[in-house]
Amino acid sequence: MKPSILATSLHAAYGPLSVLQDVSFSVSKGDFFIVIGPNGSGKTTLLKILSAINPFQSGKLEIAGIPLKKYSRKSLAKIMALVPQTVPEDLPFTVRELILMARSPRMGLLGLEGDHDIQKADEAMAFTGVEPLADRKMDQLSGGERQRAFIARAICQEPQIILLDEPTAALDLAHQVRVMDLMERLRTEKGLTIVMVSHDINLAAMYATFLMLLKKGRIIKMGLPSEVLTFKTLEEAYECPLLVDESPLGNFQRVTLVPKKFINSELQAMAQKDRG
Amino acid sequence: MWITSILLSLFLAATIILGVSMGSTGSNIKQTLLSLSGIEKADAMLETIIWQIRLPRVFLATLVGAALSLGGLVFQALLRNPLAEPYILGISSGSGIGAIIGILMGLSPFPGVSVAAFGGSMATLLLLLFMTTGKTMLKKDILLLSGVMVNAFCAAFIMFLISITQDDRLHNIIFWLMGDLSMADLPQIWLLSAVVIPLAVLIFCLSNTMNLFLMGKELAQTMGVNTKVITAILLIATSIMVSATVASCGPIGFVGLVIPHLLRLIIGPDHRVLVPACMLGGGAYVVLCDILARTLPEQGEMPAGVITAMIGAPLFIILLKKSGS
Numbered sequence: 001m002k003p004s005i006l007a008t009s010l011h012a013a014y015g016p017l018s019v020l021q022d023v024s025f026s027v028s029k030g031d032f033f034i035v036i037g038p039n040g041s042g043k044t045t046l047l048k049i050l051s052a053i054n055p056f057q058s059g060k061l062e063i064a065g066i067p068l069k070k071y072s073r074k075s076l077a078k079i080m081a082l083v084p085q086t087v088p089e090d091l092p093f094t095v096r097e098l099i100l101m102a103r104s105p106r107m108g109l110l111g112l113e114g115d116h117d118i119q120k121a122d123e124a125m126a127f128t129g130v131e132p133l134a135d136r137k138m139d140q141l142s143g144g145e146r147q148r149a150f151i152a153r154a155i156c157q158e159p160q161i162i163l164l165d166e167p168t169a170a171l172d173l174a175h176q177v178r179v180m181d182l183m184e185r186l187r188t189e190k191g192l193t194i195v196m197v198s199h200d201i202n203l204a205a206m207y208a209t210f211l212m213l214l215k216k217g218r219i220i221k222m223g224l225p226s227e228v229l230t231f232k233t234l235e236e237a238y239e240c241p242l243l244v245d246e247s248p249l250g251n252f253q254r255v256t257l258v259p260k261k262f263i264n265s266e267l268q269a270m271a272q273k274d275r276g
Numbered sequence: 277m278w279i280t281s282i283l284l285s286l287f288l289a290a291t292i293i294l295g296v297s298m299g300s301t302g303s304n305i306k307q308t309l310l311s312l313s314g315i316e317k318a319d320a321m322l323e324t325i326i327w328q329i330r331l332p333r334v335f336l337a338t339l340v341g342a343a344l345s346l347g348g349l350v351f352q353a354l355l356r357n358p359l360a361e362p363y364i365l366g367i368s369s370g371s372g373i374g375a376i377i378g379i380l381m382g383l384s385p386f387p388g389v390s391v392a393a394f395g396g397s398m399a400t401l402l403l404l405l406f407m408t409t410g411k412t413m414l415k416k417d418i419l420l421l422s423g424v425m426v427n428a429f430c431a432a433f434i435m436f437l438i439s440i441t442q443d444d445r446l447h448n449i450i451f452w453l454m455g456d457l458s459m460a461d462l463p464q465i466w467l468l469s470a471v472v473i474p475l476a477v478l479i480f481c482l483s484n485t486m487n488l489f490l491m492g493k494e495l496a497q498t499m500g501v502n503t504k505v506i507t508a509i510l511l512i513a514t515s516i517m518v519s520a521t522v523a524s525c526g527p528i529g530f531v532g533l534v535i536p537h538l539l540r541l542i543i544g545p546d547h548r549v550l551v552p553a554c555m556l557g558g559g560a561y562v563v564l565c566d567i568l569a570r571t572l573p574e575q576g577e578m579p580a581g582v583i584t585a586m587i588g589a590p591l592f593i594i595l596l597k598k599s600g601s
Contacts, residue, residue, distance in 0.1 A: 048494070052497065053497055072502075073500045074500035076500070077498060077499050077500030081499075082495065082498040084495055087492070088491065092540075092545035093545060101484075101488060101491075104485075107484065109481055110481060111487075112548065157499070
């Protein structure tokens, strides 16, 4: 089967400034693909390239087996949806209106929705649990509610691939897990491919089926979370004191930040050992 | 959508009938209705006034109001700026330069000055497109700032032209710049409808896309909108529509700013409803303002543009205050 996304040595630059260099990866259908990396590593740029917002200078990029450049915006919108990091806060629409807009790529010349579109919007609202908010205005929602509405909007677009840009960054703990669980259900129940950019390494460790660590536009490490999240790799990428051990929940890593005042000889000895 | 459109259509029809019935020679709604429907002819003079003077004028007011409101709505969505109005990108001052040059050359008001005015605004549009081609087109502030600069330059040039004009042509220039509906005649109206109506239909077909624009251009792109092409289509279509309007009656102010905001406050943000609503509501508003402009002064008449702002601004403030509480 063709991979959902196949990137071969992507290069991207803003003018003379190179933001992605020789980035190659493949995402299979049903993967939970998470991209981590420090600020300025090119994560968001990568997402914008995948969603055809930003161009790339060289390399090859195929979505569902077809080169990205062969897609019209409309046909791409039918197989890929984006949950952006920031959205205008003053959106004048209700949650239901926002979600219904996701049907636009499938609507006719006048852009009027039919019964089928309304049904799809209801399903998306039920799936994400935003039904009680349906008639609320977007600008009256909390951050977590707004995020869920935008996820419902992406689902209503009926894509095969959902791209998310740091969806948990501004959320409290409960909402973080809720968003991640939603994605997990979309993947396992509906067979969607999830591509997420995240700063939360611990959430990534628990949910990702495949992890990519970027730094300054290059792939530092790629693979299963257990392969990527080692002390050595993370220290190289983030250049800060870390502690990597096993999570009490199971067989995957837990990453703890180590502030200066906690650094002692014992930790330094452990770090030295891990560096090899 | 249908209910709003039907209600506003009825309102527009009522204002049109009122507009044809009222005037400086007195008003008679019943007589006018009978004459319009062809059941009973009025006396020859009233018949002439109704068919040759008031009806063209009311139709011109309707078209102008519809085109300017729609223009304001599109620019507010396109530039994502609530202060945007149909003249913000310099289209009216461009046509002002054209018109003044036409007047200074001694051309007749129609088609001479109108053609010169239209030429002026098209030149402005081309200049604006030239300034913003390429990547910068997608950055809304570039388009807005370029437009404002073009506008400022043209406005200064108009002042320059006025300052070097001394004879009675100066009066004609000032009169043109105030905006005036009294010159309406039927050929002019057919021509204007032939421009405004197809472009309005085109814009209506893009009304759902304008909704998506409100989410920001990047997100709109991921929802299947080719923002570059759509921006260009909307910009050009709206500019041509507004230019044709300004060319036929001068720049009538305030309609394009206040009507879209007013209707948004009343019926919400959905452009699929707002596009027809702005056309109907804007048309009715200018017809009403023109009735007042014709009938209020004891002698002569005042420019409709004066009334549009004097009524519109307080009305808008009241609604804004109500919606806030």
